[in-house]
Amino acid sequence: MSTAAGRTKHAEAILGPELHTRLSLTKVLVVGAGGIGCELLKTLVLTGFTQITLLDLDTIDLSNLNRQFLFRTKDVKKPKSITAARAASSFNPNVKIDPIFGNIKAEEYDIDWFKGFGVVLNALDNLDARRHVNRMCMAAGVPLVESGTAGYLGQVQPLVKDATECFDCIPKPTPKSFPVCTIRSTPSQPIHCIVWSKSYLMGQLFGRDEDAGETSELDEAENNGENVEEIANLRKEAQSFSRVRAAIRSYSPNSTSTADQNNDPAKLAFQKIFSADIQNLLNMGDMWKHREPPVPLDYDQIISGTFILDKQGSSKAKEERNRINGASSLNGTGNKKTAEKVVMKDQRKLTLKENLMLFNTSVQSLSMRLSTSQVQTIEFDKDDEDTLDFVTAASNLRSAAYGIEGKSKWEVKEMAGNIIPAIATTNAIIAGLIVLQALNLLRASPSARPSPSEPVNATTATPSSSSTVASSASADYSLLRNVHIQLKPSVPLSSVTCSSPNPNCGVCRDVYTLVRCDRTQTTLRDVVQGVLGWTSGQSQNREGAIENGQSQNGNRNENENGSNDDDDEVNDGSERKEISVYEDKRILVDPDWDDNLDRTLDSLNVGRGKFISIVDEEGDWETVQVVIGELPASHPSTASPYILPCPLPKLVKRKKIKPLVPSVPSTPPPRLSLKRSLPTDADDGDVMIIDGHNGNGRTRDGDGEGQRALKKPRLGAYDSQRDAKTTTPTMDVTSPSKRKRLEEDGLVLMDGPGEVDEFEEDVIVIDDD
């Protein structure tokens, strides 16, 4: 289609004709069509990128419209990716945007698929997906620009395997969690009660039927001779939940018979949870020796207005109790004596009676949904008014019983829904910065060009990194910058050079390779020994000769020229080392247990796109990550059921981890932790209850057969041992070159404390997280 020729004139003048031409030849993957994604898509299209794949699994919500400017009210509930692609296409008719309404973690988005892109741009809102995309990009050797925003703050970070650090080189803060006792028995803060009602009570009342499981667990406990009385107590508790659950599921609002009224699920639930269960807890006298005991709530007295909470406590606690009792108080109904000028409906705190009424109506609404529709369970969703009302009311009632401050529905929504404030401006700035860094990635490798014969459709692209920016050996990454929006008035956008990879990173230091195979016919041994080049001499195999000689022969042919002899390599087929093999956190093989070696990948539940990790027990090599790919359609059925990589992956000697002392220059690069704090995200802050029973028990996922319980966490990005070492702060600014580099980055180094005063509040503090 011919369109206005002047459209690209400005961009060409700024980029130069060579770079500008490459924009339209570079396939770009944008992961996420939300706040950053909408802005990014617009900026990419206007800049001159014309081959864009946009993936998002979400649909549009009204609360997106304050910043996701490609969406309108009429688009609410439509898929973000498709809607955004259509809207942004209108900015430039020459652009082809390929929207995908799906999950980036789905198996079809495998290594081959990632390799079809020249650059990947993350516009994500959760840690899990970020780490996944980072790993895929490291494995595929595709450069990635990572980004994040939270309120006024944001950051952009270009990531290139072996050239810069990767997303997992710096450990990320783990989600906040609470001990199970605090949640179940001894809450002391509003968030404890909110987590309890969202994660525990919602499930007990409206979730899957867990009584069966719990009962059998209790049977087992009894057989094992545990405290009979306590078990009886827990059984009773489970029983009374089952009565409430039954009432919920047979709820009929129109019924007038007394039998049904006695079966009102809201009242039954209330009396069990806020009266009987609390009464039971009070019987455990030891628990309340050193803390204030809770007060059981009385349903009928609250309804009639005769129930008064009158515990002792601080004046603030009394004020709160006055408020919730419904007496005149701050923020009370119709009470405007305070300075609170503008208040939205949901920002008002409810009285005890109002909370009870809200509890009733929400339980009834949820019960209706379970008793009249096909839905079997209802989970908390911050945008589902009934569940939000329920969690608000239940957590406030629990708070009242425990003398804890109540929260408004507005506040509960934010706390239970892990809402991160988000605005258009931050997203627009970050999107612009992402594109500037993507351009720097293109500039870094002027020789890299996509081959003209490459298929246009990325999803059918054959594995080839020819269009990948990082593939150029002469790449110059000195232009890349990590950029942060910060609150510092004199430097609102800080731009610093990228750090080198963390030598102890459990993601980007690994060696990645691909094995294409028929998983029903390929054994774990085929893959592991094939990749390690252990297929020639059979005698050295501890378990004796390798059985599938035929496939060995088959792949040896494809394996010619596979040898290599760089100094760093140790894959001499004659040297066999003790190894363990993992799939994610599952142990498949360890030196004393190799029963799984002769099982097929399929029977081990190792699917397409999964990573098989081969770990050297002695720690001499970096871990080898084998990605399991599909056989090409053209693969003859008579040939070997698997294709080993050619050449075989180079095994890389692990750099010995030394204690990091300040006198060792340049390992690792200085970390400016102030600029590294990752914006928290919706999913990151999710609250988890740590259940003491299971420990970290990574239990059976998949078919579970042939697995072993995890002995110790040895591998993976969050290898705790490695992390512990990498977090040691080192800040060597004694060398003049380092000092110069930091100063070029805009970091002002002070020679002594005396210099501080002239900076006032604008001093950057290093490693002060």
Next chain:
Amino acid sequence: MDPAEFTEEEQGRYDRQIRLWGIEAQQRMRNATILVVKLKGTATETIKNIVLAGIGKLILVDADDVEEVDLGAGFFFCDDDVGKKRVDAAKARIENLNPLVTVEIIPNFDVLDNQNFESTVNGVDLVCITDWDRDDLIRLNNICRRSRKPFYAGGTYGLLGYIFCDLLDHKYISPDRSSPKDAQKNVQVTASYSPLQDALRHQWSALSKRQTKELRPASVFAILSLWQFQSARNRLPLGTQDIDELQQTADALVSGADVNKQVLTTVPRSLIESVAMTAPHEFSPVCAIVGGLLAQDILKTLAAREPPIANFLTFDGNTGGASVCRLSMP
């Protein structure tokens, strides 16, 4: 409209930002009328952001027609709009961003004449002039000052961008971030701004080497030299033939402002070259960043929360960094 009432639609639409800046700030934005002059890339981004945020009314001034090159950063325009008045082409698309915002267009620049501008300014709460020349910015700034209206100017030159503001004596609430999060106090602050003509006379003598360096003076003087060049030649630099003159202009400004000589005596040739070659061009990512920073600052000023820019921001797209100098401000 009852100021205390936010409709369900407003609550739903603005939820994520009210959680950031509070309901009162939202209400101040809703009550504000903003005048934006000239609809190029910087204004396009700025307008998108302030309209999404929910200002009350936008008055948009531009007399020119949409050209093909405007499609490079102007996402309110499409191919069919080439030849139409910019404001006419953009109006419906701006309204579409947020139906709660009123959009008024003025399709001529007569409104900028001294007499007209004064009366126009009296009817608005804040003025934002984009991609304009220095001498006229000084004039318009002075008129705003007489009417006691906050004044913003912003624009881009290729990979460079700037924001200047004169907020008179601006009172705002600033959260004291030094105290622990749950016991955070708000502090009321008043900042006294300078008009552009005074700001341009700023002397850097008082700054130490480090303070000077932190402000990345090269990009500051690159912008100031462009302004000077444009004032002298009545046009922006057009390429290689203007490099030497721009370099001399920049270096004269550097020495005239008494910049610490250990940090900067001459603006790097590479930067001058890049500016001379690209100044008349606009680039979408740079517009997005400068327009994002500009809109955010306008919203901060309206909300009277958080410290706004004080008072001259420069952005350099070569590095992605931005710094803010206090030009003739205490």
